[in-house]
Amino acid sequence: xxxxxxxLVIFITGLGILFLPSLISYLVTLPKIHTIENSxxxxxxxxxxxxxxxxxxxxxxxRDRVSAAAELxxxxxxxxxxxxxxxxxxxxxxxxxxxxxxxxxxxxEEAIVLDYAGRRTYDTCFRAKEIFxxxxxxxxxxxxxxxxxxxxxxxxxxxxQGVVADKREYHPRTQTFWQVREIPATLVAFWxxxxxxxxPVLGDxxxxxxxxxxxx
Numbered sequence: 624x625x626x627x628x629x630x631l632v633i634f635i636t637g638l639g640i641l642f643l644p645s646l647i648s649y650l651v652t653l654p655k656i657h658t659i660e661n662s663x664x665x666x667x668x669x670x671x672x673x674x675x676x677x678x679x680x681x682x683x684x685x686r687d688r689v690s691a692a693a694e695l696x697x698x699x700x701x702x703x704x705x706x707x708x709x710x711x712x713x714x715x716x717x718x719x720x721x722x723x724x725x726x727x728x729x730x731x732e733e734a735i736v737l738d739y740a741g742r743r744t745y746d747t748c749f750r751a752k753e754i755f756x757x758x759x760x761x762x763x764x765x766x767x768x769x770x771x772x773x774x775x776x777x778x779x780x781x782x783x784q785g786v787v788a789d790k791r792e793y794h795p796r797t798q799t800f801w802q803v804r805e806i807p808a809t810l811v812a813f814w815x816x817x818x819x820x821x822x823p824v825l826g827d828x829x830x831x832x833x834x835x836x837x838x839x
Contacts, residue, residue, distance in 0.1 A: 668763050779816065
């Protein structure tokens with residue numbers, strides 16, 4: 624009986640450790656998650672990578688992120704779109720695919736900035752501040768990802784609000800996969816920010832803006 628109680632305590636503690644970061648992120652970021660219409664403005668939007676098909680074209684999740692960011696640009700809510708994704712393999716270029724789709728939507732090339740080393744949300748937020756010189760931004764991604772993205776950027780010193788990029792009903796298995804993935808991913812994000820503090824791929828600063836005047 625004692626062993627069973629000990630195992631139960633261990634199990635409950637483990638669940639708490641696993642789910643607590645996600646719960647905290649959800650509650651803290653609720654006031655910072657907006658639709659495109661009520662998001663306000665910032666000088667830049669950050670668009671996170673979300674996978675490519677084998678032919679190099681963006682997945683529906685990624686297309687919706689780029690499309691939502693384009694809407695922010697066309698409505699005058701942002702001046703630049705920082706498209707951050709993975710390009711660690713020769714035939715896998717998320718930022719390039721994001722740019723190509725944004726150009727199809729009519730976004731001018733001069734409004735697009737590419738970050739080829741955004742392999743993780745942590746890397747994207749870190750590099751947005753340290754390499755691209757952003758102090759604030761609107762994060763564009765799906766609702767399931769926004770709590771982790773906002774908390775990560777905020778804790779790394781980048782003042783972030785989020786815009787929901789859900790523009791369709793995704794395949795149930797895809798939706799379930801992303802939602803379940805967020806639980807351990809958020810735990811890892813807290814561990815990295817608070818304890819491990821890894822350095823992503825860095826390089827010379829490439830500030831998007833040089834005048835630093837605030838958004839209206």
